[in-house]
Amino acid sequence: MIALSVNGKTVSVEEGPTELLLDVLRNRLGLMGARFGCGAGECGACAVLVDGEDKCSCSLEIGSLAGKMVVTVEGLGTAERPHPIQAALIEKQAGQCGYCLTGIVIGAKALLDRNPRPSRREVALALDGHLCRCGAHQRIIDAVLLAAERIRKTSP
Amino acid sequence: MIPPTLAANPSLGRWARFGSEGSVTILFGKVEYGQGNMTALAQIGAEELGVNWSRIRIEEPSTSGAPDEGLTVGSMSIEISGAAVRAACAEIRSLFLAHAASKLSAPPQELSISDGQILREGRSTGLSYWTLASEVDLARAPAEEVKLKDPATYTIVGESLPRKDLPPKLFGRAFIHDFLPEGVVHARVLRQPGHRATFKSLDESAVRKAAGESIEIFREGEFIAFLSSSEAAVQRAHAKAAEAAVWDDVASLPADAARAEHLRGLPNQVFETGAPPAEPSNRRRVTACYSKPYISHGSLGPSCGVAEWKNAKLTVWTHAQGVFPLRATLANGLGLSPDAIEVRHLQGPGNYGHNGSDDAAFDAAFLALRHEGKPVRVQWRREDEFAHAPVGAAMVIELTAELDASGRIADYTTELWSGPHTNRGRAIAESALPERPRGDAAPAGPGPGVGFFRFSGAVLNATPPYAIEATRVKEHLIQRPPLRTSSLRGLGGPPNEFAGECFIDELAESAGSDPLAYRLSMLEQPRARHVLERAAELGRWAERGPSGTGKGVGLAFCIHRNHGAFVSVVAQVEVAREVRVEKVWCVADAGLIINPDGAKNQLEGGIIMATSWALKEEVKVGKTGIASVNWDSYPILRFSEVPDIEIELVHAPEQRAMGLGEISSGPTLAAIGNAVAHALGQRIRDLPFTRDRIAAALLR
Numbered sequence A: 001m002i003a004l005s006v007n008g009k010t011v012s013v014e015e016g017p018t019e020l021l022l023d024v025l026r027n028r029l030g031l032m033g034a035r036f037g038c039g040a041g042e043c044g045a046c047a048v049l050v051d052g053e054d055k056c057s058c059s060l061e062i063g064s065l066a067g068k069m070v071v072t073v074e075g076l077g078t079a080e081r082p083h084p085i086q087a088a089l090i091e092k093q094a095g096q097c098g099y100c101l102t103g104i105v106i107g108a109k110a111l112l113d114r115n116p117r118p119s120r121r122e123v124a125l126a127l128d129g130h131l132c133r134c135g136a137h138q139r140i141i142d143a144v145l146l147a148a149e150r151i152r153k154t155s156p
Numbered sequence B: 001m002i003p004p005t006l007a008a009n010p011s012l013g014r015w016a017r018f019g020s021e022g023s024v025t026i027l028f029g030k031v032e033y034g035q036g037n038m039t040a041l042a043q044i045g046a047e048e049l050g051v052n053w054s055r056i057r058i059e060e061p062s063t064s065g066a067p068d069e070g071l072t073v074g075s076m077s078i079e080i081s082g083a084a085v086r087a088a089c090a091e092i093r094s095l096f097l098a099h100a101a102s103k104l105s106a107p108p109q110e111l112s113i114s115d116g117q118i119l120r121e122g123r124s125t126g127l128s129y130w131t132l133a134s135e136v137d138l139a140r141a142p143a144e145e146v147k148l149k150d151p152a153t154y155t156i157v158g159e160s161l162p163r164k165d166l167p168p169k170l171f172g173r174a175f176i177h178d179f180l181p182e183g184v185v186h187a188r189v190l191r192q193p194g195h196r197a198t199f200k201s202l203d204e205s206a207v208r209k210a211a212g213e214s215i216e217i218f219r220e221g222e223f224i225a226f227l228s229s230s231e232a233a234v235q236r237a238h239a240k241a242a243e244a245a246v247w248d249d250v251a252s253l254p255a256d257a258a259r260a261e262h263l264r265g266l267p268n269q270v271f272e273t274g275a276p277p278a279e280p281s282n283r284r285r286v287t288a289c290y291s292k293p294y295i296s297h298g299s300l301g302p303s304c305g306v307a308e309w310k311n312a313k314l315t316v317w318t319h320a321q322g323v324f325p326l327r328a329t330l331a332n333g334l335g336l337s338p339d340a341i342e343v344r345h346l347q348g349p350g351n352y353g354h355n356g357s358d359d360a361a362f363d364a365a366f367l368a369l370r371h372e373g374k375p376v377r378v379q380w381r382r383e384d385e386f387a388h389a390p391v392g393a394a395m396v397i398e399l400t401a402e403l404d405a406s407g408r409i410a411d412y413t414t415e416l417w418s419g420p421h422t423n424r425g426r427a428i429a430e431s432a433l434p435e436r437p438r439g440d441a442a443p444a445g446p447g448p449g450v451g452f453f454r455f456s457g458a459v460l461n462a463t464p465p466y467a468i469e470a471t472r473v474k475e476h477l478i479q480r481p482p483l484r485t486s487s488l489r490g491l492g493g494p495p496n497e498f499a500g501e502c503f504i505d506e507l508a509e510s511a512g513s514d515p516l517a518y519r520l521s522m523l524e525q526p527r528a529r530h531v532l533e534r535a536a537e538l539g540r541w542a543e544r545g546p547s548g549t550g551k552g553v554g555l556a557f558c559i560h561r562n563h564g565a566f567v568s569v570v571a572q573v574e575v576a577r578e579v580r581v582e583k584v585w586c587v588a589d590a591g592l593i594i595n596p597d598g599a600k601n602q603l604e605g606g607i608i609m610a611t612s613w614a615l616k617e618e619v620k621v622g623k624t625g626i627a628s629v630n631w632d633s634y635p636i637l638r639f640s641e642v643p644d645i646e647i648e649l650v651h652a653p654e655q656r657a658m659g660l661g662e663i664s665s666g667p668t669l670a671a672i673g674n675a676v677a678h679a680l681g682q683r684i685r686d687l688p689f690t691r692d693r694i695a696a697a698l699l700r
Helices: A021-028 A084-091 A101-114 A120-126 A137-154 B004-008 B037-049 B077-104 B204-211 B231-244 B260-265 B323-334 B357-369 B382-388 B428-432 B493-511 B515-520 B526-538 B596-615 B665-680 B691-699
Strands: A002-006 A009-013 A047-050 A053-056 A069-071 B016-018 B024-026 B056-058 B111-114 B117-120 B123-128 B185-190 B198-202 B216-220 B223-228 B245-248 B269-274 B284-292 B304-310 B313-318 B341-345 B376-379 B395-403 B409-418 B470-477 B551-559 B566-575 B579-589 B644-649
Touching: A021 B231, A047 A101, A053 A101, A084 A101, A084 A137, A101 A120, A101 A137, A120 A137, A137 B596, B004 B077, B016 B077, B024 B037, B037 B056, B037 B077, B077 B111, B077 B117, B077 B123, B185 B231, B185 B357, B198 B216, B204 B216, B204 B223, B204 B231, B223 B231, B223 B357, B223 B428, B231 B245, B260 B284, B260 B395, B260 B409, B284 B493, B304 B357, B313 B323, B313 B357, B323 B341, B323 B357, B357 B376, B357 B428, B395 B493, B409 B493, B493 B515, B493 B551, B493 B665, B515 B526, B515 B551, B526 B551, B526 B566, B526 B579, B526 B644, B551 B665, B566 B665, B579 B596, B579 B665, B596 B644, B596 B665, B665 B691
Parallel strands: A002 A069, B024 B056, B185 B376, B313 B341, B409 B470, B579 B644
Antiparallel strands: A002 A009, A047 A053, A047 A069, B016 B024, B111 B117, B117 B123, B185 B223, B198 B245, B216 B223, B269 B470, B284 B395, B304 B313, B304 B376, B395 B409, B551 B566, B566 B579
């Protein structure tokens, strides 16, 4: 049995230690925000925060996560109370199909937590592990910069 | 005239429905996969009905609920579906007004509609769409003529309203992949290594051991699948099976199968259109050959399908591009009556054409028929999406022009080699079924339902949009290319625009003209000239420096399918060992714009996808099939590599609305091609512009 924190709640996982975090999130906990994209840590669609870092949940075995703090997109905001990054993405209509977006919200959150005042270039580099096939990149960068500005204003 | 898809679904009630809560649902058969078309179509409906936006609902098309509008392809949602929604909603509005007039014994001209409420000389009548809904029968055929709202009075169409489908995608459950009906059985299908491969053996104990939990190993013919209530278990089984299965007659591909040039040696059918063959002349003749490789759709989410067979009815959930065409494929391939099948659309990743979504739905349906009463969910692996979904066709395009004494183009020939760009109607699983068609008929290919006229995606924009006396196209259609090809955003349009618009630059150079001035000298339409001149202005064409400095600026122009939107692109690049596209300007005239921000989003997406095609993308082939099966071997453009983009939409609300989802990619390819040629002082005519090709060009 492995215990970890998911979105602030302690979760005990009975499945074996080689079970993948993405499977546990989606199929056991019903958290669908992390998406299956490649299963190889190459696209970022399944990203979650692990102790504040942007990680691909498809490539993390549960056994390596004992005592870790996992946050999924569901833990950041809801439609009623969106996180500023989610609100900015909607405001900028920064997406097309949207399959990559939850992972990008996670990537942006990890960035802004460590660098509240990123340049355009820094946002782009921080999101390089996240693929977007529709080509909404520039809007996404605009939205992350907008969110950064708003977060700075509300948390001095 | 009645718009074609309204005529094909001739009941007004199939296009709009009034809810009891004071809401209206606008119905259409086109599906949303990120283009924003659901929102734009609903805007058109809301506008004609005269109902505030907050009352408007949209729903996912299904074969039981939506009008049949075929496939969502070819930038045609706004043009085709929009025209139908507009006419249907306008007529619904006039029927309600006529009914209210008779009920109130009021002259019709005194009545109007505001937010669904019927007013008489501006005052409330107590009547509305909702109070009258039960009295007005919408199950009636549309009229030949209908009075449409004057575009000058539009308040909803032309507004950048936010997309209705986007917010759920930011928070959690939103896609077909997240749809797990009660009692769902997860399945993975082991794909046949080539359509002629036959199953020999499978080390079942190794597969079961890898699964770690109880699974069902299903086999019928060459169709092998693993099923379980645990998705993780079938995933592990599937991964193991790739090495635990032995096949005979595995596909065997020639070493150069991935190269576009390989196409020239393959059997083909020739179709010729245009002017008769050119007579020998003394004019100056210029020839150049361009190519484009096979390209993956690269949908970010591997395909998924869910199906249930219950009480002799098959329900299939899909993210394919059309629910009715998929139903026809399923009915034909599974031997069911279409009436026994309901297909429901759910949100999925961008398709950009015929990706694996139809195939995954077929897989799920086939397995559901053998697991009665249980919903079966098939999820494709990333590797299978790359290796087994159709790919965009490779093309070789040879262009020949004759210039008169003044340097003007007098004669123009396009000769091209291409696999099919439309190849629907048969699922990949069909070659694995026990009753499969054998021999050469086996590869997935066009099934029934293909129309009587010949549509070839390969020749789109193969003729330049300029005033040229004689043009002709000779098409070599390779029915059976080494890879399974089908539609990818724009079909043959973008490759032809790439070739044609790069070649125009070569001709301008040969004629000693500036590429912008050369194009303008052959363009008469004011709308065409405007987008070209305006893009050149934005991109500071006049300040373009000498060639061969490593920095380049290129431009391109296109009329979508030679009869649609006008678009011009300027690209600025820097070339060292690799190409970096720094900035792209795009000016588009697509007539009336329904949702300007949505339109810009589509143009931006096309520019970035085409930049990715131009710099990086080509399917790689190994001995048995596609070898580029992950993002490492099939890289696409990343955040730090995307160009800055500036877009200007021409305001032309008096012109008919034209599609624009695929219009920016061709001119982007060509503008980059011309910019790279300018930067290097040498032209690269084969996509993509890789390091090796840059190095080779510099050694010329």
